[in-house]
Amino acid sequence: MMEGTIRGDKARANGSRNSPWPDAYVSGRGILAGVKNETCPAELLPRLRCPACRATVAAADGSLACSDAGCGLRFPVVDGAPVLIDERHSLFRAAEFQDRQLGKRRPSRGQALAHRWLPSLDLNVAARHCATRLGELLFARASRPEVLNIGGKHAGAAMARWRRDARLHCIECDAVPGPGVAVVTDPRRLPFADASFDAVLVDGVLEHGIEPRQITDEIHRVLRPRGLVYADTPFLLPVHGGAYDFQRFSELAHRRLFAAFRPIEAGVSSGPAAALGHAIQSVLLAAVQGRRARFAMKVAARLGLFWIKYLDLWLARRPGARDAALGFYFLGERTDQAIDDRQLLQSYVGTSPDLYARAPTATTTR
Numbered sequence: 001m002m003e004g005t006i007r008g009d010k011a012r013a014n015g016s017r018n019s020p021w022p023d024a025y026v027s028g029r030g031i032l033a034g035v036k037n038e039t040c041p042a043e044l045l046p047r048l049r050c051p052a053c054r055a056t057v058a059a060a061d062g063s064l065a066c067s068d069a070g071c072g073l074r075f076p077v078v079d080g081a082p083v084l085i086d087e088r089h090s091l092f093r094a095a096e097f098q099d100r101q102l103g104k105r106r107p108s109r110g111q112a113l114a115h116r117w118l119p120s121l122d123l124n125v126a127a128r129h130c131a132t133r134l135g136e137l138l139f140a141r142a143s144r145p146e147v148l149n150i151g152g153k154h155a156g157a158a159m160a161r162w163r164r165d166a167r168l169h170c171i172e173c174d175a176v177p178g179p180g181v182a183v184v185t186d187p188r189r190l191p192f193a194d195a196s197f198d199a200v201l202v203d204g205v206l207e208h209g210i211e212p213r214q215i216t217d218e219i220h221r222v223l224r225p226r227g228l229v230y231a232d233t234p235f236l237l238p239v240h241g242g243a244y245d246f247q248r249f250s251e252l253a254h255r256r257l258f259a260a261f262r263p264i265e266a267g268v269s270s271g272p273a274a275a276l277g278h279a280i281q282s283v284l285l286a287a288v289q290g291r292r293a294r295f296a297m298k299v300a301a302r303l304g305l306f307w308i309k310y311l312d313l314w315l316a317r318r319p320g321a322r323d324a325a326l327g328f329y330f331l332g333e334r335t336d337q338a339i340d341d342r343q344l345l346q347s348y349v350g351t352s353p354d355l356y357a358r359a360p361t362a363t364t365t366r
């Protein structure tokens with residue numbers, strides 16, 4: 001998952017994005033170049049909805065206006081990307097993007113070099129297979145599938161091939177502007193009509209959500225019947241993203257977020273060995289203070305610990321890995337019937353003994 005992040009960012013930095021969408025969609029570049037563009041791409045406009053009341057929106061003087069007179073919200077367009085945020089249900093404020101207060105922090109030269117050349121601690125053992133399976137399922141449903149990529153800026157490498165594939169429409173949204181982000185939004189209130197996508201990708205996102213169930217409810221809403229979801233979310237991973245990191249999920253907690261989806265495939269995406277590498281790095285980082293010392297320790301940790309992840313090639317498929325994985329994936333299909341919590345318990349496949357033992361017969365001694 002994290003390795004994917006690095007590769008995805010690299011691909012964009014090299015300008016290798018081959019999107020079927022017009023150049024205007026490759027928004028966010030203006031932030032880096034200092035160019036101002038307040039026009040929402042015309043092709044995108046009919047797809048958009050007000051995140052507060054879900055009415056249509058229309059262009060109005062360099063911004064977008066909700067068509068519902070009772071709502072009347074207006075939304076700015078920053079570098080060609082509409083900022084459709086319902087501030088009553090978000091940590092973000094549109095004004096922060098207009099003023100360029102908030103956006104992707106550019107790494108220092110040292111950080112960028114380290115990011116590019118140091119070996120990663122991560123190994124996603126499932127992503128390649130999942131991307132192939134997702135493609136098979138998608139093209140069996142639609143000749144030109146429409147895909148929403150939530151947290152588009154950070155999606156993993158395996159799924160990146162679908163973002164660049166000209167046979168599908170992929171719209172990328174993120175909570176902050178950046179290269180490749182077509183729509184800036186908080187995924188708790190997606191600014192799209194009901195049943196408007198064939199698939200939604202949500203890779204390395206749910207842990208950053210303050211109310212992750214609202215995000216998965218929104219994914220369910222914007223998917224067409226039998227629409228597909230692919231999620232990859234960490235379990236045993238130290239805090240990343242600073243203040244914007246709120247959750248971790250066991251495999252069953254992750255499954256419960258997608259209660260109204262039929263699982264197609266699910267399991268360990270990054271195993272316990274990768275989790276161990278991160279845990280050791282965190283212990284080492286806790287021992288030093290100051291930015292330079294932390295950076296030096298991080299370089300040493302990455303060079304000394306990168307090999308640990310390869311143990312997951314052997315470990316990740318074992319049942320015990322389900323209790324100590326770095327992260328889990330879920331590939332599922334939208335249904336109208338939700339799994340209940342009693343059924344959920346039956347889906348546990350790890351090796352930890354149950355907290356509440358169930359006696360084979362109801363005998364009691366007093």
Ligand SMILES: [Zn+2]
Pocket residue numbers: 050051052053054055066067068071072073
């Ligand atoms: Zn509205």
